Amino acid sequence: MQRNVVVVGALFVALGLGVFAWKTRSLGMPIIPSGEGPWRVELEITLRGEGQRGSVRAPLPSSGPGQSVFDERTASEGLLFTIRTEGGQRIGVWSGRLSGVVRVVHGFRVQTNAVRVPLPLQAPQEPPREILASYTAATTQLPVHAAEIQAEIARQPLADPRDPVARVRTLFTLVAEEIGGVASGSDDAVLTLAAREGSPLGRTLLFTTLLRAAGIPARVVQGLSLRGSTAVQPTQWTEAWIDERWVPLSPVDGFFAERPEGLVALHTGEATAITATGSEAIGWRYHALRESLRQEELAAMMVPPNPLLARLSLYRLPVPTQRALRAVLLLPLGALLVAFFRNGVGVQTFGTFMPVLVAFALREASLGYGLLMVALIVLLAILLRLLLESLHLLLVPRLAVLLCVVVLAIASLALMGSFGGSELYQAVLFPMVILTMFVERFTLVMAEEGLRQALGRAAWTTLVATAVYPIFHSTLAEHLMFGFPELTFVVIGVLVWMGGYTGYRLLDLLRFRAFARPPENPA
């Protein structure tokens, strides 16, 4: 290796490691993520207006049993933001002139934990009069007085009104076991009862209605269900007033007098409470991202004591940007591995970074489905060559035909998946562009150098992609590269060293191994 290569590589490595060491040792930023930390949730509201004044209201979560909310931040383009409290519920209000498309983003971090609510063993306290009045009343969505509801209550072997726990249990079992859950079912309580099946919302409304009809104060809680590392879904559950407190219940998600981890309560009431005035159209969605750091570690990463670093922290970016950056910052590591496979081992792959792209694509789908897709399109490419060879088509139209067939194959695979009930439709997530590039290279090599070469390279490409795949799924790698982007300099340094490596490749050794045999006797 040349001296200047060694020096330049060392400079990069030293720069990266130096900043890394300073941040971890002097500023106490954690190197190893401690596991599952709080969630970062963002509500994104998009409004469209024509210059008139208007406002948008959205319920905001508060800390309470099962959830602690902190680090709230709001970003709105020129709108005035205020928080009001109405009947114990926090409500964010953004108001101002709405012209064109206006985006409002409200983010917060939330730590959720499971809570179990003890139920009284003795006869509980009677509910206060005002609670009884407002939470057993009929509403549009909770038609307590509907004939079907009353008939169902009459039919149930309900316990004595002085034992509300037993009454709740009976109704809970009814909804959990006799009312089926279908995603496409009705959202209406009465219709759900009549059909004996309904949507999650329909079942929750039915359960709440039945509780009210049985004289137990009950309400619907609107919230978010957070799962995995980025999945967020609006959800609802029921709370019933038993013995001086609200008790969470959900025959839909199967919890009784407890709240599992991963639920965030936003507000109570039967309908989602994001509303706007003066706006022509409104849309909203929640984004979420689970931090791999505990709260105090996160604080060190987000607000380092150094003011410059505090400005540079990537943790301050909006959630969708963060999510993209977390993935993008892992690309250098993938490239490093590819460089090793190509210059250290000596294998041939399609294109230089095709394996990284394939691994990146697998990140969205899963390894199994991704490999299945690759195998499938390789098979299609071979079959199509046999079929089209005698037509003597030009290259680009031939590749385009191949693309059409691949699209059809993906569609039919998704369809098969939905019939078979398996998750084959995930394969659709495997980005088309990367598949097309892969199949193009495969076809070219097949035409130029033969099927054996093409299959060999496809196999190596897939193999290297599989080797890169764990990097893209590693929380540790993600935390390190995202929390310490300066490590990219270390990667650059190592790449410089690799680029100056003049030693033998593994496959050189294999190829020239004849030199290691004792020389034959000259004839």
Add this chain to the structure above:
Amino acid sequence: MRSIIRALRREGVLGINRRNIGYTLRWNARRFYPIVDDKLTTKERCQGAGIPVPALLAVARHHFEIPRLLREIATLDAFVLKPSHGAMGNGILVVRARDGARVERAGGRWIGESDLRYHAASIISGLYALGGQIDDAFVEERILVHPALEDVATDGLPDLRVIVYRGVPVMSMTRLPTRRSGGRANLHQGAVGAGVDLGDGRFTHAVQENQPVTRHPDTDHPLIGHTMPHFERALEIAVAATDLTGLGYVGADVVVDAARGPLVLELNARPGLAIQLANMAGLLPRLHAVDERLRPDLALAERIALGREIAKTAHGAIG
């Protein structure tokens, strides 16, 4: 694995990384690549300098020129249709006989004019080109295997590959087609590679698929001691051709025609490393010797003499 590395170091075997960093990247400036990558340009340059090359019979640079190309070769009994930017012998169609509109390929298959047109169109579309860019198709005379090589080559044309470093020939080998290689002179497709002594053109050692052989696998004719015909002249035109390129590390491919003698077929800016196996000798000692002993302004004959001297003295540890 350790022992292999030690043996390779002892013999001075050049690996791919070292070739790329120390030789092709260092001595072959990118701007000179078109001269060797485009076979038509190579041919033109050589002709300009009086270096013999296979005669150019027709060229088609665009699809609309294909009918003219087909007309121009309509009376030829034997010819070769090639891509100008092809690599590793891909896309080369050899015709050896004609019966009206139909022609017979080297393998014995008869094809029609539409097949020729399709092949020419594929070439122009870039199917066989490095990097898949638009390419030129051209037709050149078919080389007839020299009688002295008929016993050691089956179904195809053997060639002589000379590695020329900074104008000095350092190592050479001949690539002998076999039935397994399908008549192609490609080592990784199963052709035999035989090291050729720079001094006298004799075959010193031979390998097929990285394994040593002593006889041609199809004809069973002994290889070791066989001599390359017109080796002196072949070496001379190989070095002379590389002088035209501005490149410092080149592989020159020369073929020996039965009637016309040695002709420069093409040049390669990234010559392969298998030549070391064919010679059972590493390139590094010879390359280092050239760096040490090359004086500026050496004439062609003196550089060839230097190369021969180095090949003799800076040999690896064979024998």
